[in-house]
Amino acid sequence: MASESQYIVPVVLSGGSGTRLWPVSTPERPKQLLSLTAKQTMLQLTISRTEGYAGASVSSPIIVANAAHAPIVDEQLQAIGIHDYRLILEPSGRNTAPAIALAALEARPDDILLVMPSDHIILDLPAFHTAISRALPLVSEGLLTTFGIEADGPETGYGYIQMGADLGNMVHKVERFVEKPDASTAVKMLAEGKYVWNAGIFLFRADAYLEALERHRPDMLAAVRASLEGAKREGLHILPEPQSFAACPSDSVDYAIMEREAHVACVPVNMGWSDVGSWDSLHAVSTRDASDNAVRGDALLLNTKNCLVHSDGPRVTLVDIDDLIVVVSGQEVMILRRGESQQVRRVTEAVKGAKPATGA
Amino acid sequence: MASESQYIVPVVLSGGSGTRLWPVSTPERPKQLLSLTAKQTMLQLTISRTEGYAGASVSSPIIVANAAHAPIVDEQLQAIGIHDYRLILEPSGRNTAPAIALAALEARPDDILLVMPSDHIILDLPAFHTAISRALPLVSEGLLTTFGIEADGPETGYGYIQMGADLGNMVHKVERFVEKPDASTAVKMLAEGKYVWNAGIFLFRADAYLEALERHRPDMLAAVRASLEGAKREGLHILPEPQSFAACPSDSVDYAIMEREAHVACVPVNMGWSDVGSWDSLHAVSTRDASDNAVRGDALLLNTKNCLVHSDGPRVTLVDIDDLIVVVSGQEVMILRRGESQQVRRVTEAVKGAKPATGA
Numbered sequence: 001m002a003s004e005s006q007y008i009v010p011v012v013l014s015g016g017s018g019t020r021l022w023p024v025s026t027p028e029r030p031k032q033l034l035s036l037t038a039k040q041t042m043l044q045l046t047i048s049r050t051e052g053y054a055g056a057s058v059s060s061p062i063i064v065a066n067a068a069h070a071p072i073v074d075e076q077l078q079a080i081g082i083h084d085y086r087l088i089l090e091p092s093g094r095n096t097a098p099a100i101a102l103a104a105l106e107a108r109p110d111d112i113l114l115v116m117p118s119d120h121i122i123l124d125l126p127a128f129h130t131a132i133s134r135a136l137p138l139v140s141e142g143l144l145t146t147f148g149i150e151a152d153g154p155e156t157g158y159g160y161i162q163m164g165a166d167l168g169n170m171v172h173k174v175e176r177f178v179e180k181p182d183a184s185t186a187v188k189m190l191a192e193g194k195y196v197w198n199a200g201i202f203l204f205r206a207d208a209y210l211e212a213l214e215r216h217r218p219d220m221l222a223a224v225r226a227s228l229e230g231a232k233r234e235g236l237h238i239l240p241e242p243q244s245f246a247a248c249p250s251d252s253v254d255y256a257i258m259e260r261e262a263h264v265a266c267v268p269v270n271m272g273w274s275d276v277g278s279w280d281s282l283h284a285v286s287t288r289d290a291s292d293n294a295v296r297g298d299a300l301l302l303n304t305k306n307c308l309v310h311s312d313g314p315r316v317t318l319v320d321i322d323d324l325i326v327v328v329s330g331q332e333v334m335i336l337r338r339g340e341s342q343q344v345r346r347v348t349e350a351v352k353g354a355k356p357a358t359g360a
Numbered sequence: 361m362a363s364e365s366q367y368i369v370p371v372v373l374s375g376g377s378g379t380r381l382w383p384v385s386t387p388e389r390p391k392q393l394l395s396l397t398a399k400q401t402m403l404q405l406t407i408s409r410t411e412g413y414a415g416a417s418v419s420s421p422i423i424v425a426n427a428a429h430a431p432i433v434d435e436q437l438q439a440i441g442i443h444d445y446r447l448i449l450e451p452s453g454r455n456t457a458p459a460i461a462l463a464a465l466e467a468r469p470d471d472i473l474l475v476m477p478s479d480h481i482i483l484d485l486p487a488f489h490t491a492i493s494r495a496l497p498l499v500s501e502g503l504l505t506t507f508g509i510e511a512d513g514p515e516t517g518y519g520y521i522q523m524g525a526d527l528g529n530m531v532h533k534v535e536r537f538v539e540k541p542d543a544s545t546a547v548k549m550l551a552e553g554k555y556v557w558n559a560g561i562f563l564f565r566a567d568a569y570l571e572a573l574e575r576h577r578p579d580m581l582a583a584v585r586a587s588l589e590g591a592k593r594e595g596l597h598i599l600p601e602p603q604s605f606a607a608c609p610s611d612s613v614d615y616a617i618m619e620r621e622a623h624v625a626c627v628p629v630n631m632g633w634s635d636v637g638s639w640d641s642l643h644a645v646s647t648r649d650a651s652d653n654a655v656r657g658d659a660l661l662l663n664t665k666n667c668l669v670h671s672d673g674p675r676v677t678l679v680d681i682d683d684l685i686v687v688v689s690g691q692e693v694m695i696l697r698r699g700e701s702q703q704v705r706r707v708t709e710a711v712k713g714a715k716p717a718t719g720a
Contacts, residue, residue: 300707300710302703302706302710311693313691314688314690314693316693317692317694317695317707317710317711319694319696319697319703319706319707320696320700321695321696326695328674328693330674331673331674332675332677333674333676333686333688335677335678335679335681335684335686335695336679336681337679337680340679343679343680346662346679347660347662347677347679350660350662351660351677
């Protein structure tokens with residue numbers, strides 16, 4: 001059981017540098033550092049996600065981020081009044097298993113880590129808080145726990161979790177993790193009803209995570225430990241020693257630990273979650289007008305339906321347009337058909353081959 | 361007959377400030393001062409239109425422009441090596457009849473004025489030159505002559521000219537001028553075959569024009585004459601006296617003279633003419649790629665057909681898009697369906713009511 005001195009420590013992973021929201025998302029300012037669905041950036045929304053949680057004490061957060069983003073992360077945290085945090089600055093990206101190990105080693109052994117990607121949306125916070133509370137008793141006993149999103153469609157873009165026996169409190173044993181499926185497999189899993197999406201959100205004791213890492217990837221744990229022993233500490237910043245950290249193998253927490261552990265729990269939850277992994281999914285989770293247009297920035301829409309407009313400056317005027325994605329950012333204007341935002345990959349590949357955009 | 365001392369004087373009317381090519385065309389830089397179909401601006405293309413004409417001597421041009429555009433007109437003429445010209449700077453706009461009167465009073469009485477709007481496209485210059493030559497004998501005898509564009513569709517956006525008897529050299533007597541027709545009237549006229557579009561291009565002796573103006577609008581002639589008697593002359597610039605010019609009634613050459621004259625000639629000609637009066641007509645007259653896309657500026661088109669892209673800076677990327685007009689200019693991005701560019705009027709009206717575009 002949770003002792004009275006136990007705390008939940010939010011661990012926010014901000015290492016991503018996805019290009020699926022190009023041209024707005026770039027390596028210099030990836031998705032989590034952008035305001036996409038609200039005035040707050042996705043990092044700010046994530047940091048604020050435990051506010052009002054009443055099921056346990058929540059201590060100050062640990063953020064693990066790309067060292068290049070240190071100034072903007074500090075700025076965004078302080079802009080929303082967060083001054084008490086630890087920012088671990090990765091000298092290089094080694095995926096989520098080492099990133100979480102950095103946080104677990106920084107925390108106290110019996111701290112309960114709430115691991116959250118920094119670039120997801122959760123619209124129903126009470127549902128999230130309830131799920132945390134349901135998981136807490138098993139987590140306190142040492143079980144690694146993941147949150148499973150109740151699937152509302154045969155998505156092929158996510159990994160799935162097959163749930164087994166109910167361990168109590170509507171927390172289930174994990175039968176197995178399933179890689180991103182093809183369309184027909186996704187349809188079958190949806191029909192069976194025992195599958196949830198793997199959202200990459202976890203709850204576990206720091207010592208339980210480190211013990212599992214020691215069991216499955218002692219090389220990884222040794223490298224991360226060495227990088228922290230040689231770390232520089234400057235105010236709120238922790239800078240792991242670069243050479244040891246670079247020597248750490250790169251792997252996700254799913255592959256390195258979760259899929260190898262015999263006893264992992266899953267809390268199924270329906271909480272308005274999205275990974276905002278494409279312009280289409282941003283359209284889906286955004287507030288929309290009566291004609292289903294989602295707009296950020298200055299736009300003038302005349303007889304226009306089902307469009308996403310995202311502009312960082314210029315006014316975008318659409319007349320008699322349906323089902324278009326229009327993104328204006330810096331010296332780039334991108335126009336796609338709604339439902340085809342996976343085409344961004346074609347664009348970023350073509351852009352690599354094209355001359356750089358010119359102009360004012 | 362033309363005496364040996366007679367010259368053709370190109371008279372280029374640059375007073376327009378149309379908004380049909382918003383957001384690129386603005387009162388500060390109207391259509392004629394823009395590069396829309398070529399590297400040269402429409403004014404530069406117009407000034408160069410008599411180059412290589414062999415049917416008569418061509419003297420240096422007279423340009424009649426809005427006084428506010430003096431620096432940019434000078435810059436554009438000198439950029440293409442035109443240093444010998446007269447630039448009459450209207451202190452206010454009084455439509456084409458007074459503008460042409462300014463040029464006619466500046467020219468010698470027996471100069472033959474080739475009056476050309478500065479914002480039209482003529483792709484087939486040899487055809488234009490042949491039409492001028494066909495008109496010259498009658499023009500030398502004092503006939504006012506207009507060029508009639510052989511209609512290739514039932515356009516409702518132009519005025520028409522009904523042609524009568526052949527006066528020789530395939531020059532016809534004008535039976536009547538017809539206002540912009542409705543669609544069914546346009547179809548009827550096209551079927552009858554005796555109608556051509558009124559392009560607003562004229563050829564006449566300066567004295568013939570001034571005599572006709574004296575007959576029909578002596579008030580106009582008196583006001584223009586007074587404004588030139590009080591004009592300031594500074595280098596290549598002629599600045600009519602503002603108060604007299606402001607007192608001049610405003611009217612088009614068609615209404616003030618052509619429709620009132622009993623004897624007007626028309627030279628029908630097929631010369632790849634367009635008034636580039638809309639984004640659609642710009643698409644039609646532009647050089648297009650194999651997928652019928654017309655592009656100016658930096659664009660990346662993936663599986664895209666029948667689009668017009670015009671950007672003054674940012675790169676425009678389109679994926680799987682058909683039949684779209686995309687215009688990027690300053691702080692404005694406008695997207696219309698091809699074939700609907702008359703909707704620009706709705707946009708400019710809506711923009712007047714909207715807050716100004718903001719941004720970088």
